[in-house]
Amino acid sequence: xxxxxxxxxxxxxxxxxxxxxxxxxxxxxxxxxxxxxxxxxxxxxxxxxxxxxxxxxxxxxxxxxxxxxxxxxxxxxxxxxxxxxxxxxxxxxxxxxxxxxxxxxxxxxxxxxxx
Amino acid sequence: xxxxxxxxxxxxxxxxxxxxxxxxxxxxxxxxxxxxxxxxxxxxxxxxxxxxxxxxxxxxxxxxxxxxxxxxxxxxxxxxxxxxxxxxxxxxxxxxxxxxxxxxxxxxxxxx
Numbered sequence: 001x002x003x004x005x006x007x008x009x010x011x012x013x014x015x016x017x018x019x020x021x022x023x024x025x026x027x028x029x030x031x032x033x034x035x036x037x038x039x040x041x042x043x044x045x046x047x048x049x050x051x052x053x054x055x056x057x058x059x060x061x062x063x064x065x066x067x068x069x070x071x072x073x074x075x076x077x078x079x080x081x082x083x084x085x086x087x088x089x090x091x092x093x094x095x096x097x098x099x100x101x102x103x104x105x106x107x108x109x110x111x112x113x114x115x
Numbered sequence: 116x117x118x119x120x121x122x123x124x125x126x127x128x129x130x131x132x133x134x135x136x137x138x139x140x141x142x143x144x145x146x147x148x149x150x151x152x153x154x155x156x157x158x159x160x161x162x163x164x165x166x167x168x169x170x171x172x173x174x175x176x177x178x179x180x181x182x183x184x185x186x187x188x189x190x191x192x193x194x195x196x197x198x199x200x201x202x203x204x205x206x207x208x209x210x211x212x213x214x215x216x217x218x219x220x221x222x223x224x225x226x227x
């Protein structure tokens with residue numbers, strides 16, 4: 001079955017730690033995205049990548065970093081510089097059939113909690 | 116800059132009743148519009164999208180939406196809801212880039 005997998009489902013971080021969230025897709029999609037979801041705030045874009053070895057900052061990139069070394073993988077690192085990382089993180093991918101018209105396919109999410 | 120407003124944070128409705136979830140957008144250019152559904156602790160799934168053509172768009176699970184350019188709206192409707200429709204619904208807009216702007220979501224609660 002094709003789809004997007006995110007791991008782990010739940011993640012706990014201590015103050016000052018960096019943690020990495022995994023996102024893998026086998027849909028052969030070129031574009032991948034990371035969103036942060038907080039209650040009452042909808043989805044906010046952290047980073048997106050249109051092609052391997054290229055990525056752009058979204059609206060709330062501070063305290064986060066990404067890499068795109070393979071087409072199917074787009075890991076997100078939450079660094080200690082992110083002061084309020086507790087949130088639900090969603091990864092998505094799409095086929096760039098035409099900018100802005102794509103359907104985004106979402107993974108099941110990772111819930112990160114800072115202890 | 117674009118923005119999306121979902122004025123209703125929560126909408127309770129009885130089973131088999133009709134429902135409308137409101138979405139208004141702001142943009143100085145033409146946009147593409149989307150509705151996604153999110154079940155608890157899951158990712159989002161596309162319900163429907165408007166790209167061009169007919170302003171009435173039909174989607175999955177019996178939902179439909181109508182694009183109204185003059186009122187800058189894209190309201191989601193279903194004539195008869197089921198308990199299984201209980202979820203959070205997100206409206207999103209895109210003006211032709213790789214950046215999608217999402218609304219804050221509307222929680223639909225279907226009551227027995």
